[in-house]
Amino acid sequence: MLAKIKEILQNIRTSRLMPCAATALVFLAVTGIIYATAKPATHLIWILAAILYLLLTGLYFGLIRYVPGSAEVMESDSFLGNMTLELIVKMPYPVIICNAAGNIIWNNSAFSQRLGKRNITGTRFETFSGVSLTDIRSAGQDGGVPVTVGDGSYSVRCYAVSSKSKRYYLTLWEDRTELENAVRTMNEEDTTVAYVMADNLEELAQYAKESTRAAANELERLLKEWAASAGGILKEYQSDRYIFLFRAAEMADFIEKKFDILDRIREIRVGESSLSVTVSMGIAQISGSLADKERVAAEALDMALQRGGDQAVVKSPKGLEFFGGKTQTVQKRTKVRARVIANELASDISKSSNVLIMGHRAADFDCIGACLGVARLAAFCGVRFHIICNYKDPNFSKCYNRIRQLEEYRDGTVFVNAAEAQELIESRTLTVIVDVNNKMQLEAPAVAEISRRTVYIDHHRKTAEFDEPPLISYIEPSASSTCELVSEILEQSIPSGTLLKEEADIMYAGILLDTKQFTRNSGVRTFSAALYLRGEGASPADAQTLFKSCLEDFISEARFESNVVIYRRALAISCNDEEGNSSSDRIAAAKAADKLLTVEGVKASFALCRIADKIHISARSSGEINVQLILEKLEGGGHFDSAATQLPGTMSEALTRLKGAIDEYFAENAA
Helix, strand or coil: CHHHHHHHHHCCCHHHHHHHHHHHHHHHHHHHHHHHHCCHHHHHHHHHHHHHHHHHHHHHHCCCCCCCCHHHHHHHHHHHHHHHHHHHHHCCCCEEEEECCCEEEEECHHHHHHHCCCCCCCCEHHHHHCCCHHHHHHCCCCCCEEEEECCEEEEEEEEEEEECCEEEEEEEEEECHHHHHHHHHHHHHCEEEEEEEECCHHHHCCCCHHHHHHHHHHHHHHHHHHHHHCCCEEEEEECCEEEEEEEHHHHHHHHHCCCCHHHHHHCCECCCCCCECCEEEEEECCCCCHHHHHHHHHHHHHHHHHCCCCEEEEEECCEEEEEECCCCCCCCCCCHHHHHHHHHHHHHHHCCCEEEEECECCCCHHHHHHHHHHHHHHHHCCCEEEEECCCCCHHHHHHHHHHCCCHHHHCCCCEECHHHHHCCCCCCEEEEEECCCCHHHECCHHHHHHCCCEEEEECCCCCCCCCCCCCEEEECCCCCCHHHHHHHHHHHHCCCCCCCHHHHHHHHHHHHHHHCCCCCCCCHHHHHHHHHHHHCCCCHHHHHHHHCCCHHHHHHHHHHHCCEEEECCCEEEEEECCCCCCCHHHHHHHHHHHHHCCCCCCCEEEEEEEECCEEEEEEEECCCCCHHHHHHCCCCEECCCEEEEEEECCHHHHHHHHHHHHHHHHHHCCC
């Protein structure tokens, strides 16, 4: 009993004794007066009321608050509040508290230590941090929002709290400066793998054999100086082929200088000629094992070679970046690769149930001739084949009229449209794509998407990686035409006399078209292919008849020639914005672009033609300006001196975009 009384006395709130005592005295005084003046019958009632009032008052003010365990409960709020405040003040994490308006009203000592003597009280949180409280709250509390203040990097979380009906925001700042610095250092010190390969020393040796070794030595000297300046390692693993290992931090400097080593190497001349030495590079800017980096670097080098060489290709998780590509390719003399490709292609065709052959939309003679050449190889292998085409195309009509009497093409089942081709796809179907490597320009893109066994044969520079690796990728930008490549394959694969004369005529016309009657981009292998086709019965006179145009086409060409402007003093731009233009006007645009190059002082020409709701652009160059790089900026492609693209929108919008791409090209190649 004594212990309980002692516990009750200990739980009396001394802070409330005075108000309780004062209240009791006032009540006793009042009840005393009433008791003295009241009748005796009411004495007991007032006494009971006084006792009841005293008990209620005592309970209300907490004179006696003894209930088992109630002492701990009533003191916990005060204890936790004090402990939380002390924890926020002393915790090692920086803390900032803002009011509902987003102004900073308090920060703990941990933040003060990082800020020095700077006072941020009253500053708007968004002004101080660069991030609004709303953004931090909407990001959730799992990872926080990255914020940089001064030299520190933080991950910030926001918590909403209330006190006395007011709202506050408590932000917790996790210091990640050391972690991010460690990650940055690790990334900068990571090893990057690159392959470097001389493009044309072997070909240049045909002009000055005695000077080739000196040029190779000069090339090696420049490359080693470049590698040493970056603190890297350069080793020659094969003749004129190198592997280059360097710190990833050096890539920023290489990209900023746009791989100027390519320009320095281009100044190396072989003998007294004006022929430049060029190299191609493939760089793997990825994380992972050295084996992964070596593989990616090899893929990037292959891309550089398929784009014509004289350039560096950087492959990163973001995609591909291209630097250089300022010179035309030198045509290869050897046919070793053609022989290997011929064997692989014949083997793949023989293993197939059927072969689908297609080229690009608005097929020209080079595209159609290459399709017929591959069809002849499929026929020789005894495999069923089909050519995907557009029956309404005027070029196809000319070629079809030439071959429709032949036995293989007489039944009308060889040529199919895009919809019919999809029905012919089987598990072992082989799709051979010629004269194009951009899926957006295919005659039947859906067929390429569905087919799992694909072959590419093309002479245009490669613009992007394939979604899925093809069985064969034979892309030779140094070749004059795709018909040249297919002719070499046929020469290595089928007996002499197998190719029909009409097929040879169309293939010969394809070479004539892309070489402008053997006046441009013609090399030893070009004339060798023409000689093979002549041996198979091709007639130059018969091939020339395919180039005859009707009166409407002649008039269409004249429209371009009457609407020409000169841009940047060396580029001719011609437009035909008539709404009634047809697909044949695209050919007229290409011819007009060729003819504009004959104007004195014109180094490149662009012919723009409206066909339906798109603007078609044909570009040509005399060899000083890379029109392929210009039109690549407009999602087009082609060769150094011949390229094309198509744009949606109006003619004025297309002109604006074209001039912007030209300006960007000249800005990038100002040096």
